[in-house]
């Protein structure tokens with residue numbers, strides 16, 4: 156669905172260097188802290204910004220070659236985009252119908268009711284969460300094959316977040332050929348949703364792994380100074396000094412459990428994997 160190879164985008168004090176792939180039928184997550192380069196990646200993929208080098212193929216074409224018909228098969232939410240505040244939801248319905256041949260008006264209206272998005276109120280009077288929900292509801296109601304969702308859950312409360320994540324799961328279940336690329340700095344959003352995860356840090360992809368592997372094979376070793384000294388470092392990805400010794404991130408927790416029964420090896424949450432990869436010393 157999307158292939159990015161050696162994308163380089165330079166700003167004054169920032170360089171993005173990104174290679175990633177979104178497979179058909181998969182939900183791929185892009186996680187990273189503020190300013191890591193998530194939105195820049197999305198904008199480049201959609202042809203909204205120029206880039207210095209690299210190749211991008213979106214649904215088989217370069218972004219600049221995408222025709223209106225191709226674009227109508229993509230559902231997009233961008234962090235800083237949105238509808239004019241001087242419109243009401245009922246005003247944007249005819250616009251959506253004109254733009255997207257497959258726009259499903261009745262589903263859109265029913266989702267607006269379900270998610271508490273008012274149809275008769277100016278968008279400028281919407282709360283942050285209402286605006287965020289509206290963007291996702293538009294993206295999922297025109298039979299797109301591919302959703303590119305940049306921070307779709309930002310500003311949503313816990314219940315609304317869960318509702319939107321469920322909506323995305325349903326969207327995928329409806330057609331096995333669909334795909335989603337979703338970014339977030341909230342790792343728990345991605346943990347229960349994505350098949351595949353990329354971690355971006357200071358413009359670089361520093362980790363790419365299947366979610367199952369991350370959750371089932373990664374682990375956090377808690378070693379004191381002596382234990383750390385004896386530890387085989389072969390499968391250690393990063394290390395962080397602690398008050399009692401060292402925390403070590405491994406992608407083979409079972410190996411350490413079997414070979415070092417005296418050392419604590421925790422499963423490690425996705426948050427811990429991210430913190431260790433971005434804040435620890437990578438080996």
Ligand SMILES: Nc1ncnc2c1ncn2[C@@H]1O[C@H](COP(=O)(O)OP(=O)(O)OP(=O)(O)O)[C@@H](O)[C@H]1O
Pocket residue numbers: 166167168169187188189190191192193194195196234340
């Ligand atoms: N138009 C621009 N001109 C100059 N620098 C820019 C521009 N757009 C983005 N940047 C810089 O590129 C870097 C990456 O920004 P980007 O918006 O891609 O990050 P992000 O991962 O989406 O962050 P956030 O989670 O805060 O939205 C930042 O240092 C930002 O200041």
